[in-house]
Amino acid sequence: MYDVFPRPGLTCPEVPDILHFSSVDIDQARTALNRFYYPVAVGIPDDGEGFGLGIEVIQLGPLTVGQLSYASPMTLAVAEIDAYHVSLPMVGQMQARHAGHEIFADPSTAAVFGPGNPVYTMHDGNSAELAIKIERVALEQELARLLGRPIEGPIDLPPQIDVSSGPGHSWSRLVRLLHDEVAHPESLIYRPLIAEQLRGCVLSGLLLSVPHRHHDELTNPGTAGPPRAVRRAVDAIHDEPERPFTVGDLAAVAGMSVRSLQEGFRRHLGCPPMAYLQQERLRRAHESLRRADPVRVTVAAIAHRWGFAHLGRFASAYRTRFGVPPSETLRSSG
Structure with a gap:
């Protein structure tokens, strides 16, 4: 079975694309994975008993979140990944090789892959994972918005994320929530306004949850922005409060970093910008x-x-x- 569809009656590019797919045919599986992820070589062990792959995917512009269910042992190989990708096992384990790292992931540890390198993964039968793909330009632009200045990519995300506790666990719950909404036809995720907000939360949440060379700059207190710059953000809020503003969007309007915007709002208005x-x-x-x-x-x-x-x-x-x-x-x- 192969079913790919946008929600009926909605044509905005921010409206999710949804895929529900199950197959015992490797060529069909490869086509589905290429459609939403990357050109991938799919294989099964020589002694494998058949093949089975299930996919449930939601795509919000540059963000793709899918549950991949492996009925049989399977290998996936990508010659060169062109995005930032997180594989979060929900059931079972996976092994991966990427950028000189040997990675073992399970429900408490996610594997992370960055752009510009090949990826090879091995999956047990009767296992499942959440596969999160973020287009490179989208995540790097989100980081630039948060910092209030251009950056030179790629972002040096770690090869693994602890999702058993702390910020990593919080981020993984956000991703699970997004995926779980696929099953509900009346979900607010099908409203472009809400979809854009959730997508922004996933991107900024990842950047705030894991170590990288810009993490301290993101999280340390900033210098308060001047009143005139803060006023630009306030005016934008008053003009279009219904817009799906993120704090990064408002910082870009004001022409300052997120930290400076937050400190400026605290000092001049007594509350954070999102409040x-x-x-x-x-x-x-x-x-x-x-x-x-x-x-x-x-x-x-x-x-x-x-x-x-x-x-x-x-x-x-x-x-x-x-x-x-x-x-x-x-x-x-x-």
Whole structure:
């Protein structure tokens, strides 16, 4: 079975492409992997009993997250990887060779591959992994946005990530959440606004979770940006609060690093930039609810319009800000 489709009725390039695939044919498997990942040579041991591969993939522009399920032992070989790639076993183990490293990965340890080198992996039968591909230019541009300056790539990500605890575990849970949404046709992941926000979180989260030569610069406190630069970010928020801004986007608007933007907001406005954005969105949602026709409009529609991905968290934040649930405001508008 081979099923690849964008969500019906949606044509924006940020709308996810989805693939559900299972096959006992190596050529079909190779075609599917080439479609979403890389040109790959697929093999099975000489004494292998047949072949079986299952793939569930969601692609958000430069980010691809897929679950690969190996019914039989299998090898995958890529002549030269052209992206940043993380393989996170969910069941079983995998071995890999890449850039002079011998890597053993399991559910507590992810394998990491960078651009410009071949990759060879070996997978046990009855195993499964999450395969996360991030296009090189996307991750390097995200790092440049976070730093507020150009960088020279590639980024020196480590060959392995501990995903059993700490930031690595948090990042792996975010990726799992993204993949789990594939199974729900009504998921907010199919809304371009939400998809773009989640994609940005995965990219920036990886950069903040693992050691590399820019990590200290990303995480150490920065010098506060000047009021005029902070005002540019504030104006952007007021002009388009519904936009899926990341802190990196706002830093680019202001013309400074993320750390300087965060310190500038703290010093001049008393809160982080994303908290300021949330408060502006709450204010706009409140105005919309007060003016809406409760017969024609729902709380969920207004929350989504103003960039809130999680309805429960929106309702909680709204009650904290205005003292009543959003449904009460909507009812009173009638």
